Amino acid sequence: PVLRVAIMGLGSYGTRVAEAMRACTRARLVGVISGTPTKVRVWQERYGIPAKNCYDYGNYDQIKNNRDIDAVYVITPNALHHDAVIRVAKAGKHVICEKPMAVNARQGQEMVDACKAAGVQLLVGYRMHFEPHTLEVIRMRKEGAFGPIRFFQGLSGFIIGDPTQWRLNPALSGGGAMMDIGIYSINGSRYMTGEEPVWVTAQETKTDPVKFIKGIDETIQFQLGFPSGAVASCLSTYNANNLDRFFLDGAQGFAELLPATGYGPIQGRTHLGELQAPIVTHQTVQMDEMAQILLEGKQPVVPVDGREAVKDLTIIDAIYKAARTGQRVDLQA
Ligand code: NAD
Structure with a gap:
């Protein structure tokens, strides 16, 4: 199985991850969440992303109904991770979140709890x-x-x-x-x-x-x-x-x-x-390994x-x- 990923936040690190994912064998970039329509069009063209897999910050809860997306990778500024991860969890998708996962431990624990309650997995971009x-x-x-x-x-x-x-x-x-x-x-x-x-x-x-x-x-x-x-x-x-x-x-x-x-x-x-x-290209290996963690229950050497x-x-x-x-x-x- 291949992990089908949507990236939230099409900034400099999001772009690096997207480029690295071209070489992945177990993970594929299939969607985006962005507040900037011009960036979305560029990414659609560049990575062959269908319009039905493109969301903005207002409507991405609807990703719940999208059977072609398995996980959302949150790559926005740090203080926005908490709300985004909890919303994605409520939409029933696995979440990968960039570091720092949150801005304090209390927020972090709330994110862990929300993902557990929603029955989705939460991973962090510790490449x-x-x-x-x-x-x-x-x-x-x-x-x-x-x-x-x-x-x-x-x-x-x-x-x-x-x-x-x-x-x-x-x-x-x-x-x-x-x-x-x-x-x-x-x-x-x-x-x-x-x-x-x-x-x-x-x-x-x-x-x-x-x-x-x-x-x-x-x-x-x-x-x-x-x-x-x-x-x-x-x-x-x-x-x-x-x-x-x-x-x-x-x-x-x-x-x-x-x-x-x-x-x-x-x-x-x-x-x-x-x-x-x-x-290796860190992000390529990371995404292939995370696909196996999320889809096959593989245990990483370091959590x-x-x-x-x-x-x-x-x-x-x-x-x-x-x-x-x-x-x-x-x-x-
Ligand atoms: P960036 O500024 O290049 O990109 C951030 C993106 O978030 C932009 O596309 C911006 O438009 C979007 N965004 C959405 N809502 C926003 C808002 N309200 N205000 C500002 N921007 C908003 O930043 P980056 O370097 O890509 O960092 C993003 C995250 O990735 C951070 O959490 C950072 O710590 C992490 N990061 C991790 C690594 C790593 O090696 N693991 C490397 C760089 C960055």
């Missing part, structure tokens, strides 16, 4: 969970190649451009660099160590309060503690370029991914030498469901609280 170099490090760690894990470092950042974009508007982004790029270090600290953090501390700095208004974090350093005693030290920023590095250190070895989460090619090495793994996203959002909530109060915030193990 690194299918990336071969990443999976090779995880395999080696599980095998004990690094010994007991003691330390993880995650560096996630870039210099953001256009000050008028939605990413710098808290009403649409829900936060700054942490929501956008810092989440990669949070998520990465969990899949690289294989543990869930039990405490966080965080420190925020802001050099440009005009560009980064209240509610938009420019730079946050944060630390995580894990049940084994391992610790993580991470940086999330909109004010430094080329920060995309993961370093995992154990008592008997290490792994470095550099770049760790960019669109590729991902590269890395361990104490044993260069990592050898296939170079990509809504509950996985709520874990990241819970940590983000705790990091913001720790940065605000200067206090360590404890999390449930």
Whole structure:
């Protein structure tokens, strides 16, 4: 079976996903949801999408009656994910939602609950969970190649451009660099160590309060503690370029991914030498794998469901609280 997907939000990442899906064997782009008729016409032409599979933000609840669409992929600004995912769930379709799944853990849990109540599955666009170099490090760690894990470092950042974009508007982004790029270090600290953090501390700095208004974090350093005693030290920023590095250190070895989460090619090495793994288009592999998860119940090596996203959002909530109060915030193990 092939997963028939409609994309909601025909922006820059939606376009990247659509292009990558051309090479999919198990997933196919068959529909769009957009507020811009001119874009819809371009996409119809480019991807051969029939008019009956085109919706706008007013009428997409009717997707309920469309038997040619299995799932909707929500690729709109962060703060719009919550309502969109719940509406799609109520229309009885599986949902794939971009990261961050929501702007806080409470919203995230509501989305998980709504999908459960509607009997549909909710997946999140965690493309690194299918990336071969990443999976090779995880395999080696599980095998004990690094010994007991003691330390993880995650560096996630870039210099953001256009000050008028939605990413710098808290009403649409829900936060700054942490929501956008810092989440990669949070998520990465969990899949690289294989543990869930039990405490966080965080420190925020802001050099440009005009560009980064209240509610938009420019730079946050944060630390995580894990049940084994391992610790993580991470940086999330909109004010430094080329920060995309993961370093995992154990008592008997290490792994470095550099770049760790960019669109590729991902590269890395361990104490044993260069990592050898296939170079893939992340979104192609992600959509083929998600088709098998949604249609055949396949279990991914690292979860990509809504509950996985709520874990990241819970940590983000705790990091913001720790940065605000200067206090360590404890999390449930
Ligand atoms: P974008 O601005 O390029 O696209 C957003 C789209 O949403 C646009 O087409 C816009 O028209 C549409 N939209 C609908 N309602 C809107 C509204 N009320 N206000 C503004 N825009 C509205 O942004 P993007 O880079 O494509 O990001 C979209 C989502 O994808 C974000 O959640 C982002 O975090 C995520 N993303 C994920 C990755 C990844 O690697 N997984 C990469 C980039 C972006």
